[in-house]
Amino acid sequence: MNKWTKYKTSHEGVGTFVSVWLDEDNGLVKRTFDGDHCGEGVSKRTSKADILFKNEIYWLTHPELSESKFLPELIDIDEESRTIIQRYYGPNLLDYYPDKFPISNLSEQILEMYKFFHEVGVNKLNGALSNMSLNGDQVIAFDFKWARPAPKANAKEVKAFRKWLTKLDPDLVEELVKIKSPNLPRKKKYNGLVVMDRTAELYRSLQKKKT
Numbered sequence: 727m728n729k730w731t732k733y734k735t736s737h738e739g740v741g742t743f744v745s746v747w748l749d750e751d752n753g754l755v756k757r758t759f760d761g762d763h764c765g766e767g768v769s770k771r772t773s774k775a776d777i778l779f780k781n782e783i784y785w786l787t788h789p790e791l792s793e794s795k796f797l798p799e800l801i802d803i804d805e806e807s808r809t810i811i812q813r814y815y816g817p818n819l820l821d822y823y824p825d826k827f828p829i830s831n832l833s834e835q836i837l838e839m840y841k842f843f844h845e846v847g848v849n850k851l852n853g854a855l856s857n858m859s860l861n862g863d864q865v866i867a868f869d870f871k872w873a874r875p876a877p878k879a880n881a882k883e884v885k886a887f888r889k890w891l892t893k894l895d896p897d898l899v900e901e902l903v904k905i906k907s908p909n910l911p912r913k914k915k916y917n918g919l920v921v922m923d924r925t926a927e928l929y930r931s932l933q934k935k936k937t
């Protein structure tokens with residue numbers, strides 16, 4: 727028998743869309759797209775629940791993602807009640823922020839995970855710590871309802887990296903941005919010497935014209 731307890735997040739601005747139930751004895755989390763939510767405030771865009779539920783299922787059943795170590799084990803999907811049951815391993819990573827993370831290589835693991843998502847071709851778009859957890863020592867990600875196929879939403883994914891992960895590790899954010907835009911030049915530092923060179927050249931050619 728499952729003993730589901732309704733989960734309420736303690737974080738502001740989090741838990742806006744699905745109602746979440748935990749069965750900690752059996753290590754399960756149940757998320758229902760039913761117009762309710764597990765955070766403060768009013769659930770947003772409930773009219774989109776069906777589309778978002780289907781989108782989440784699409785990604786959770788994606789062959790490469792579903793087999794990967796970066797997602798919680800998928801236990802059950804009930805289309806009628808729009809419910810997804812996954813393995814629950816423990817709290818989301820925001821609960822450990824800023825200095826209680828039980829692993830020392832969090833940034834490296836997040837980078838490895840997003841390199842994998844990039845190879846698979848998914849832009850998750852909500853890379854907040856509140857959408858990640860740990861399976862043992864392994865970082866995992868959940869909540870794929872906003873995910874889009876790459877490269878469509880690459881720019882949005884970059885924005886999401888900056889928005890959610892800068893407070894954790896700005897260097898990680900730069901590495902993540904590089905995955906999405908490998909051909910874009912990195913922000914160039916002002917190079918005074920080059921500018922002076924160019925000015926001198928221009929000046930010389932103007933002088934020549936005069937003579």
Ligand SMILES: Nc1ncnc2c1ncn2[C@@H]1O[C@H](COP(=O)(O)OP(=O)(O)OP(=O)(O)O)[C@@H](O)[C@H]1O
Binds near residue numbers: 869
């Ligand atoms: N697999 C999981 N492992 C750990 N916690 C989970 C899991 N799934 C959901 N939760 C908890 O429930 C919260 C809300 O879940 P989820 O992110 O799926 O819903 P949401 O309403 O879309 O949230 P948000 O609006 O913040 O994106 C998470 O922040 C997390 O605390």
Ligand SMILES: [Mg+2]
Binds near residue numbers: 741857
């Ligand atoms: Mg979420």
